Amino acid sequence: MTQTPRVAVAGGGLAGLVAARHLAGAGLDVTLFERAENVGGRVWTHERKGFRFDRGFQVLFPSYPAVRAELDLDALDLRRFAPGACIARPGSRSTLSDPIREPKALPATLASREVSTGDKLRVARLAAELARRDPEAIFETAGSDTTIEEYLRERGFSDRFIGNFVAPFYGGICLDRSLSTSSRVFEYTFRTLLTSRVAVPATGMAAIPAQLAQEARVAGASIELGTEVTDVSSEGTNGESATVTTADGEDAADAVVVATDPLAASELTGVESIPTDARSCVTQYYELPGGTDLETGKRLLLNATKDGPNHVVPHSAVAPEYAPDGAELLSATYLGEREESDDELAAITRETLEAWYPERRFDALEPRRTDRIEFAQFAQPPGIYERLPDPRDPDGPVYLAGDYTRWSSIQAAIRSGRTAARAVLEDVA
Secondary structure, three states: OOOOOEEEEEOOOHHHHHHHHHHHHOOOEEEEEEOOOOOOOOOOEEEEOOEEEEOOOOOEOOOOHHHHHHOOHHHHOEEEOOOOEEEEEOOEEEEEOOOOOOHHHHHHHHHOOOOOHHHHHHHHHHHHHHHOOOHHHOOOOOOOOOEHHHHHHHOOOOHHHHHHHHHHHHHHHHOOOOOOOEHHHHHHHHHHHHHOOOEEEOOOOOHHHHHHHHHHHHHOOEEEEOOOOOEEEEEOOOOOEEEEEEOOEEEEEOEEEEOOOHHHHHHHHOOOOOOOOEEEEEEEEEEEEOOOOOOOOOOOEEEOOOOOOOEEEOHHHHOHHHOOOOEEEEEEEEEOOOOOOHHHHHHHHHHHHHHHOOOOOOOOOEEEEEEEEEEEEEOOOOOHHHHOOOOOOOOOOEEEOOHHHOOOOHHHHHHHHHHHHHHHHHHOO
16 A cells, blocks of 8 residues: 655745645645744734734735635735825825725825826836736746836836835835845736735734644644754655654655745755845834824825834724724834834834824834844845745755745745645655
């Protein structure tokens, strides 16, 4: 009787959970090892005293193809942001929105002086151009790649548009206000935003890995939390099998899917093409008295200047479930690794808000949590995508699953889990 192939998955982030689900669903004996006491990796939510704090500012693009294929979006009970953003600078705030999806915001958008009429027409032309493109082909197209800034300047966008809107907006998406990230990220996300409003689950971003973990267990996968894989090795003359090492000893497997963070994956597999240059950020959460209204609706505030946080998010205005009754929750995200203490960052946020709202005081702003995330994304300069690793690059029956095999996003992480599972099934099963 043929023995059921056994697969070990190292890492319980989105990629590992999706891989485990597909492999178990195909009838393989699957065990997933996660070093933390919870699944999710970088996608997690901390709950305390009625507040929900996502690990850094994170959102879901519901129209991502892999997201729609793998997640039950209705069960996530999504809370959606309003299109566009509020651009803020000392003494003024102005709204930029999509008048097609939000007609009532048209007067405010037309009145905004942050973006010229010419830039608004260029945005419309670019939207029409990208709407005709297959989003999945954007990262697969061979040829020239450039920075976001160069891409926009080639299309005639003004300094004002690039500096006031794109720099802070994509500073939030790419953690790179300099806009030195590949223009392919801009094209993919900009096209996605044409058809989808970003959202968060009502109970926090942790609902996403929780749903994937439950589906993996239903499919038959075993998930062992608090168990770190410290070594992966191939065995046999031609590397026919593999072994994973944990604190509990060694486990033999017919295949191993390494779905850890890039640094750990590089150490476990020795694959040199795994990107390890990081983008960092600090996200600090604050409580304000219930009823405090930042007058942005469900839009984030973008900092048009380089001083202070890159953006401020009114979480409880978007998702009331993020804060207890009688309180409001907002966050400020600072790019890079910051040397300031938590109290010093909170003071900078207060000063920034009071500059944006000169008629108001924010003495009641109380910091509730600070996340200093050293490796929030891998750096994505132009040309990097041709150098990223293939899932089959490690020696022996060892496979890679992680967004670093495609591009830094939830879409890529989920898709990579499916791709790695397909490779295992083709080679092993």
